[in-house]
Amino acid sequence: MMKEFKVNPEFAITDEQSLRSLFDATHALAIQKCQDNLGKHAQEFIRRSPFLCIGTQNLAGKADVSPRGDPVGFVKILDERTLAIPDRPGNNRLDTLVNILANPSVGLLFIIPGFEDTLRVNGRATLMNDPELLGSMSVNDRAPKLAIVVKVSEVFMHCAKAFRRSHLWNQIISRTAPRCHHL
Numbered sequence: 001m002m003k004e005f006k007v008n009p010e011f012a013i014t015d016e017q018s019l020r021s022l023f024d025a026t027h028a029l030a031i032q033k034c035q036d037n038l039g040k041h042a043q044e045f046i047r048r049s050p051f052l053c054i055g056t057q058n059l060a061g062k063a064d065v066s067p068r069g070d071p072v073g074f075v076k077i078l079d080e081r082t083l084a085i086p087d088r089p090g091n092n093r094l095d096t097l098v099n100i101l102a103n104p105s106v107g108l109l110f111i112i113p114g115f116e117d118t119l120r121v122n123g124r125a126t127l128m129n130d131p132e133l134l135g136s137m138s139v140n141d142r143a144p145k146l147a148i149v150v151k152v153s154e155v156f157m158h159c160a161k162a163f164r165r166s167h168l169w170n171q172i173i174s175r176t177a178p179r180c181h182h183l
Helices: 016-021 028-032 040-048 094-102 133-134 161-166
Strands: 051-057 063-069 075-081 080-089 105-111 117-128 147-159
Touching: 040 117, 040 147, 051 117, 063 094, 080 117, 094 117, 094 147, 094 161, 105 147, 133 147
Parallel strands: none
Antiparallel strands: 051 063, 051 105, 075 080, 080 147, 105 117, 117 147
């Protein structure tokens, strides 16, 4: 059994000024790359992505990050500021969906396997069950039960440093690697 870790308050960073003093100033390029809509490059990235993670939080601040995946292009671009993510069957915990009802702020991280950049999208989500929208997101003649519609407020490409440091796309996954099994 591991010994419980205790935070030493002497070394806790508790305010933004203390945090920022540890780092160099943000590069102007990093600030300028943040957009308020889905430009052509962001749209193309989304169309090529078979996978995203969605971050949500309930009103009490309890956070959740949930994976979403489907065939390439599964996220529907409705306009330059609106996306629709189909909600496919899963474990039915509904953590993400319940959080959106309480707090519509979401963060999305789009990933393309083998590509080191990621696309970050932040916005406000609404749960919808519009039959026409759901029908347009059918896979194998199966429409999702609902869609997470996101009004985009912030979009930017995230640099590849994390993927490069982790060598994620260089890893070889064997067929015998441990897998997560439902209990």
